[in-house]
Amino acid sequence: MSATINLWKALLNKPPSLVGSANSYLVSVEGEINMDVQPKKRPDSTVVLIPQPINGQGIAVLLVPDELTRQLSLNNSVLAAGTHILCHASHICWNSLRLWVARTDSARETQYEPHTHGKEMFCARTRSRLIPNEPIVICPGTLTDPCGMIYKKSAWLDIKCHHCGFDPNQIAWSPPQKGQSNINELTQLAE
């Protein structure tokens, strides 16, 4: 299974852009995003964002230092200092900076190895027996259902997994377009 956790950023009135999918980021209020290479020497007034799956609860962790308590919001709720779990499509605001984290799943192509994938396995679509070393595709599943069904590569066909509903043709998640984020900001102002 193959899930990528992507970080997106935008400054106010600018279109969002993909930052990447690194292990850990330092974020400054100016919108500078750097790799968090020396965790013991974090500059003051930066937040740390660590993309990683968390036991079905979320896809990333956000660390807000004491001096930034109540400066940021997560999905339009003001954040206290401390550790916060981010879910798919979570939206962080910090002055003019906007951040989103999102998970993208993709099917993994590999070869059938009985040691790894189990002996006496059958293709989830054709029900025919898998032969060692033949090309297979493993379904990544969805946010709520990690699937892992095995298909012969020739039978994967880039169509929906009948077990979990994962659709390889689905367009990957991207941040809401401007109209939508303006609505979010208006909602926030109204609160």
Ligand SMILES: [Zn+2]
């Ligand atoms: Zn599936």
